[in-house]
Amino acid sequence: MSKKILNVGMLGAGFMGRTHSNAYCQVNHFFNTPFQPVLKACYGREEDIEATKKFQEYWGYESIETDWKKLINRPDIDIVDVVAPNFLHKEMVLEAAKAGKKIICEKPLAMSYAEAQEMVAAVEKAGVPNMVSFNYRRVPAISLIKQVVDEGRIGRPFHYRALYLQDYTISTKVPAGGAALWRLSANIAGSGVTGDLLAHSIDTAEWLNGPIARVCAYTEIFVKERVNQETGEKVKITIDDACMFLAVFANGSIGTFESSRYARGRKNYNTLEINGELGAAAFNLEQPEYIEFFRYADPVTGQKIEDHLTGWQKILVTNGEHPYMKNYWVPGTTIGYEHTFINGLADFLLSLDKDTAAGAVHPVVSVRQAARTQLVCDSVIKSAKDKTWVEI
Numbered sequence: 001m002s003k004k005i006l007n008v009g010m011l012g013a014g015f016m017g018r019t020h021s022n023a024y025c026q027v028n029h030f031f032n033t034p035f036q037p038v039l040k041a042c043y044g045r046e047e048d049i050e051a052t053k054k055f056q057e058y059w060g061y062e063s064i065e066t067d068w069k070k071l072i073n074r075p076d077i078d079i080v081d082v083v084a085p086n087f088l089h090k091e092m093v094l095e096a097a098k099a100g101k102k103i104i105c106e107k108p109l110a111m112s113y114a115e116a117q118e119m120v121a122a123v124e125k126a127g128v129p130n131m132v133s134f135n136y137r138r139v140p141a142i143s144l145i146k147q148v149v150d151e152g153r154i155g156r157p158f159h160y161r162a163l164y165l166q167d168y169t170i171s172t173k174v175p176a177g178g179a180a181l182w183r184l185s186a187n188i189a190g191s192g193v194t195g196d197l198l199a200h201s202i203d204t205a206e207w208l209n210g211p212i213a214r215v216c217a218y219t220e221i222f223v224k225e226r227v228n229q230e231t232g233e234k235v236k237i238t239i240d241d242a243c244m245f246l247a248v249f250a251n252g253s254i255g256t257f258e259s260s261r262y263a264r265g266r267k268n269y270n271t272l273e274i275n276g277e278l279g280a281a282a283f284n285l286e287q288p289e290y291i292e293f294f295r296y297a298d299p300v301t302g303q304k305i306e307d308h309l310t311g312w313q314k315i316l317v318t319n320g321e322h323p324y325m326k327n328y329w330v331p332g333t334t335i336g337y338e339h340t341f342i343n344g345l346a347d348f349l350l351s352l353d354k355d356t357a358a359g360a361v362h363p364v365v366s367v368r369q370a371a372r373t374q375l376v377c378d379s380v381i382k383s384a385k386d387k388t389w390v391e392i
């Protein structure tokens with residue numbers, strides 16, 4: 001099948017710029033999408049030009065722009081991919097919607113729910129295809145848990161538990177601001193671990209277990225001042241270094257969420273567990289090809305399964321019948337972090353064409369859905385600030 005060219009404009013050249021660029025390069029090696037992405041142009045600030053040139057060279061972008069508005073409005077750009085720091089997401093998405101471009105945006109969607117609402121209005125008015133990159137939904141194992149929940153194998157859910165832990169900001173010498181550490185500056189990132197890490201946990205939780213109805217949170221800032229990498233001055237840190245919250249889901253189950261960048265030893269420890277009447281399922285990103293599953297009762301009869309081998313099972317999610325896996329290697333061989341972005345992009349590209357849409361494993365996470373996650377994040381921050389429960 002001859003593929004239709006889709007020219008990509010990448011707005012950012014950092015870590016997420018790499019994960020998204022790789023996905024465009026790889027997607028048609030594994031999925032039969034009707035489009036051929038072409039890495040047409042990437043954006044970087046004038047002062048970051050050397051780093052942007054390296055990025056261009058590594059990934060094969062045809063050109064560089066140092067003015068993101070110019071890049072968005074170039075007639076040869078079809079997809080605008082927003083991977084710039086969070087404070088730029090809104091303006092970039094609004095401009096891309098105005099220009100009628102297809103939009104992919106990194107999480108968190110925005111700095112606040114108010115911004116997110118503006119973005120939803122603009123994108124929906126323009127009627128352009130859009131996706132927010134909540135990549136962990138595209139881990140085959142998490143996707144299998146979604147299937148297990150939808151099949152009724154968990155039954156009535158009681159508990160949901162999520163952890164998202166890192167440890168890279170423990171040293172007081174870690175500066176704030178600058179290309180690598182903008183996540184520590186409130187005016188650039190919006191929030192700390194809540195928007196950066198818990199947004200993932202919340203997105204996955206609501207996908208698996210339905211909407212969160214109310215939250216009660218506590219946040220902490222462990223290092224209150226840091227040197228700004230760009231100005232050399234000491235700045236007050238106002239983002240949440242750690243956040244814990246209790247949640248009540250609309251389905252009556254209750255949840256705990258914990259996130260920190262001070263969890264010594266934890267690098268990208270992203271886990272979840274759901275416990276229901278008929279069964280339970282658990283996932284840990286450090287063993288991404290497995291789910292753990294506890295089968296208590298038959299979802300059809302509701303009867304306890306009598307078996308002397310009852311207990312948690314560790315299931316290797318690499319078979320062709322597991323989500324996404326038929327597109328990769330032979331059973332038993334594994335895939336990794338970068339494939340979550342490839343899987344998400346495949347779903348996006350397949351869903352752009354009515355003839356291939358049914359081939360997408362999951363619907364994409366729209367800007368509207370990501371705004372909902374933003375609302376939960378804002379409610380968590382508000383709850384911590386006001387020291388009270390917040391209804392969502």
Ligand code: SOE
Nearest residue numbers: 015107166183196197200268
């Ligand atoms: C932060 O360190 C970060 O890169 C997040 O921004 C990503 O969303 C997460 O998946 C990995 O950690």
